[in-house]
Every structure is written in structure tokens, then in C-alpha cells.
Amino acid sequence: MSRPGGRTGRIRRQVLDAVRAELVEHGYDALSVDAVATRAGVHRTTVYRRWRDVGGLLADVFDTAGDDAWQPADTGSLLGDLLALNDQILAALTERPPATMALIAASFRSEDAARALGRFWEDRYARCEPIVGRAVERGEVPPGTLARPLLICATAPLYHRLALMRLPAEPGLAAMAARTAALAASTGAFTAPEPGFTAPEPGDI
Amino acid sequence: MSRPGGRTGRIRRQVLDAVRAELVEHGYDALSVDAVATRAGVHRTTVYRRWRDVGGLLADVFDTAGDDAWQPADTGSLLGDLLALNDQILAALTERPPATMALIAASFRSEDAARALGRFWEDRYARCEPIVGRAVERGEVPPGTLARPLLICATAPLYHRLALMRLPAEPGLAAMAARTAALAASTGAFTAPEPGFTAPEPGDI
DNA sequence: TCACTAGTGCGAGAACAGTTGCATTAACAT
């Protein structure tokens, strides 16, 4: 029989708060189960038993992080919406301390964290779909434009440069990615392939 | 005085081979200095002294990985070239065992590995620039088209979905990303912004 | 109020990562 009441919930809150505080103060590398437990005023064993490892802790933090009311900005144009979105992604990936980067890094160390990050992004991209819906209504892009590929096209270059290649933020990168995606979308690049569409054979590779 | 001869070189080869073998057999999570040293028939201390940690080992593997004669395929069209490139990236990110993914994961654990991965990708993208040069010569894209943003736009969605979001390879994803980039490039989306170009202000976010 | 038990605290200890001092080996120059 589960006991979500009093102590269990209180300890969970204490521990997750400690994780966020440790993350902010000392970064991800210093995030150990021991430090979290000590800061939360809880015994190590309790943390190991309930969260298994650092990845489990971060996965729990992820899940609670998704419980907000975030919505993409509505600027009145597809390009404006994508620019605003990319500004926010850029800010998240370059913030100090690098909490977002820490969570991405953790997702490569723990299956739990990876799944939690996947759920988080899935949720965020779902909330962004109205951007494309509004663009269709305004006639900026053809009906049948697929939201996900368009959103991925607009945002992926930022993640690629900042999260994967670990290069500094290039001025104009966010804007160029948004411009490119909006332009490609307006020419119908993201409409669903006609049934039976197959990729052209690129000859011998 | 340095001694690149006999023993030093031989041990380096043994150890790096052991790293690759461990990576292939047991994945990244099981990659410990001890396991590598044992497999290479070398003492732990030697590995610690020369490579410092697991990240140093992987950085060395990265650097040797760049010592090949890889060149992008020349299919005769920009779209074909990008499709071929994405096919190779897709294959690398989904290969079994996931050696490439293991190296990407390692780059989040070690600064050395991250820098080595950066050098590797920088080298690869540099080798891909002729793709854009040929497209300009054929008149497929306007002169002044920037190679890097175009290549990033074509390849980033693959990395985003497979490496970051850890989702399965969606059929047609590689082809759609290549198509989009080629289409956007042909409309001049990747020409250098005119001097003084600034991103439109997206109003309040 | 009182038994029941999920969840927690505690300490011992195993397992692993990483370091240090010293002896030994073998590449290089002469």
C-alpha cells in the first residue's frame, strides 16, 4: 500500500530541492548522491533506494519541470514565433549555471534521465504545434504543413552547435535557423510527402 | 627526450584497440580504465599516467579516427550529395554496437573527449564544403551561399532526433532534412546576410 | 487507542576509482 502522505512527500520535496540547489551552486559534475542527501538532511540509503542514482534524481526533476504553463509566444508571424522560440532555446542552453546542459549531459549517463528528457521535449514540441497551425490560418504556409519537421528544422541547428559540438553561440545563428525554416515552410518543403514517395536513390555511395 | 619508438607506440596501439573492443562489446557504460588496461595486457598505472582518465582515452581514439581519407560522395546534384551524407550519418548513429553514440555520450563526461569530438566534426564539415562549392558551380544555388549553415541545416535534424531525443529513426527523416536544406539553399536562404542585417525584434516574449 | 507496515536511519563493509613511491625494463645515444 502506497503512502504518499506526510513524510514521504516531504522528503521527496527536500531531496529534489537539494538537487536543484546543488546543480545551481556546484554544477553537474559535483552532483553526487551523498551531497544531495546531506543537503536534504536525509540519509544516503534513502536516496539510493528511492532514486537509484543521480540519473534517477534528475529524471524526477525533469518530470516536475514539465509541470508548468509554458506556451510559445504569439508574435503574429511564423518568423517572429520561431525567432522568439529560438531565443528562448538559446537562453536555456547558455544560461549560467548551465542547468539545461547539465540535464542533457545526464541523459547520456542514465536511461531514466534520457526517458525523462524525451518526455519533456515531446511535451514542449507538442505545445509548439499551434505556431504552425496559426501560420497555416494566416496563409503563410500551405495547408498540410507538418508541424514537427518544421519545428525541428528551426531548432535543431541550435542544439547541434551548442549542445553537441559545444561551440560558442554564433551571432545570428538562431535567427538564420528560424529564417531558413520559415522560408522553406512557405515554399511547401514540409508538406506531407505524397503517398508512395520514396527518397531518390543517390546512386552509389 | 621523447621515445615514440617500439614499446611506447606498441602499447598505445594495444590500449586504443582495447578501448574500441570494450566499446563494441560492452558499450560505453562498462568502459573503465581497469577493463581497458587488463584487456590491453598493460598495467592500470600506465593508462592513468598517459591518458589520465576514460575521457583521455576516448579523445585519443577520436583523434586517430580522423586520420582517414573519407570524402563525401559526389552524386552530381546537391540533393543527391546531401541524401548520401545523411544516409551515412544515419548509419553511424544507428549502427550496432553504437560506437558513435558511445563517443558522443563520452563527450559529456570529459572535456578532453568533448574537444576531440569537436575537432573531428570540424574536420568532417570542412571536408563536406566542396558539396556546396559544386552546387554553386552547377548553378543550383546562388553564389555566396554559406556552406556551414547549409550543411548544418541538412544534418542537424538527424542528430537532434537520434542523438539528443533518442527517438527511433523515422522513415524519411533523413530524406526530408536533405530535401529541405537543398530547397532552402536554392532560394538563397543561406547567402550571407547583407551587412547590417539584424534579426527582426520578436516583440515581447 | 493500537497493531501493521511502508519507508527511513544507521553502521559495517564490499567494490571501485585513482594516487604515490620505488623497482624494473627497454629505447636511444655514444
Added chain:
DNA sequence: ATGTTAATGCAACTGTTCTCGCACTAGTGA
């Protein structure tokens, strides 16, 4: 060949991470 010394082998040591068994605390239902 022979001495020099960079590089390696070896063993003992430190410190951290993680597990396990048992006692205890505090929600929960009667």
C-alpha cells in the same frame, strides 16, 4: 657493448561510491 633515462610494472594506500542487514519511525486503517 654500455650507460642513461623515459616509460612501464608493481604493490600498497587513500577516498569515494554503492550495497546490505537490521532496528526504528511514523503514516495508515481498524
